[in-house]
Amino acid sequence: MTLLEVKNIDMHYAQRQSLLQRRKEVSILQNVTFSLQEGECLGIVGQSGSGKSTLGRIILGIERPKNGKVLLGGVNLYEATRKQKKMIRREVQAVFQNSYHSFNPKQKVFDILAEPFLNFEHLGNTERKQKVMELLEYVELESALAQNYPSQLSGGQQQRVNIARALALRPKLIVLDEAISSLDMILQKTIIQLLKTLQKELRLAYIFISHDLQATRFMSDRILVMQHGQLVEEIGKDGMYQHPTTQELFNAILPSHPRERNIQ
Numbered sequence: 001m002t003l004l005e006v007k008n009i010d011m012h013y014a015q016r017q018s019l020l021q022r023r024k025e026v027s028i029l030q031n032v033t034f035s036l037q038e039g040e041c042l043g044i045v046g047q048s049g050s051g052k053s054t055l056g057r058i059i060l061g062i063e064r065p066k067n068g069k070v071l072l073g074g075v076n077l078y079e080a081t082r083k084q085k086k087m088i089r090r091e092v093q094a095v096f097q098n099s100y101h102s103f104n105p106k107q108k109v110f111d112i113l114a115e116p117f118l119n120f121e122h123l124g125n126t127e128r129k130q131k132v133m134e135l136l137e138y139v140e141l142e143s144a145l146a147q148n149y150p151s152q153l154s155g156g157q158q159q160r161v162n163i164a165r166a167l168a169l170r171p172k173l174i175v176l177d178e179a180i181s182s183l184d185m186i187l188q189k190t191i192i193q194l195l196k197t198l199q200k201e202l203r204l205a206y207i208f209i210s211h212d213l214q215a216t217r218f219m220s221d222r223i224l225v226m227q228h229g230q231l232v233e234e235i236g237k238d239g240m241y242q243h244p245t246t247q248e249l250f251n252a253i254l255p256s257h258p259r260e261r262n263i264q
Helices: 052-062 082-091 109-120 125-138 141-146 156-168 185-202 213-219 244-251
Strands: 002-015 026-038 040-046 067-072 093-095 173-177 205-210 222-227 230-235
Touching: 002 052, 002 205, 026 052, 026 205, 026 230, 040 052, 040 125, 040 213, 040 244, 052 173, 052 205, 052 244, 082 093, 082 109, 093 156, 109 125, 109 141, 109 156, 125 141, 125 222, 156 185, 185 213, 205 213, 213 222, 230 244
Parallel strands: 040 205, 040 222, 093 173, 173 205
Antiparallel strands: 002 026, 002 067, 222 230
């Protein structure tokens, strides 16, 4: 069943290079259209400046496009009623690149994970504590870490807390915007395995936004390739591709072992 529909999205910003110049419109996204099925992981890749993160913010409702629609379960994000907007905030969550800056540094992990329940559900203290402990277990963190501050956690632990917070309200869709790019290779592999396990157990849909084609291939059922604000190719399960931009992204993948790298 179709969960998300992105239709004919256009986005541009007004820019000027100096105080004496008139503002001019710079196109960021052009006629972007795709859909996402329930439980599917859709990868979106492209070089820096291709528009993929702007697209992610539009899907999350953080930015509004100049033209086009984003439909979640048939509901237009930008024409939703107050009740529908509250439902959308529950069903669509995000995990971003910089895990530490996503937190209030004065809050302990427990308070960070309890906050979604305070905002959306009427739970007693005992039930709220139980929910937080369940979230920590989901992301394979020790319950004792609930009393730590974000600064006391490793980068991998911080990102697991981010994922746990995104899971709190049992969303249907999580947008992962460069969610592993700040981690080292070992942690990246661990977090990807965790995300795939959670996807299967909870039937989550993901939009996996990244410049890392290798990680995206491992995560995704389909991959959309972006260039200069346009979708230029879709890579299906057969892995076939033709566009030169896709070839450049594949060429940028380094083999896992240095001896396999053909360095001139």
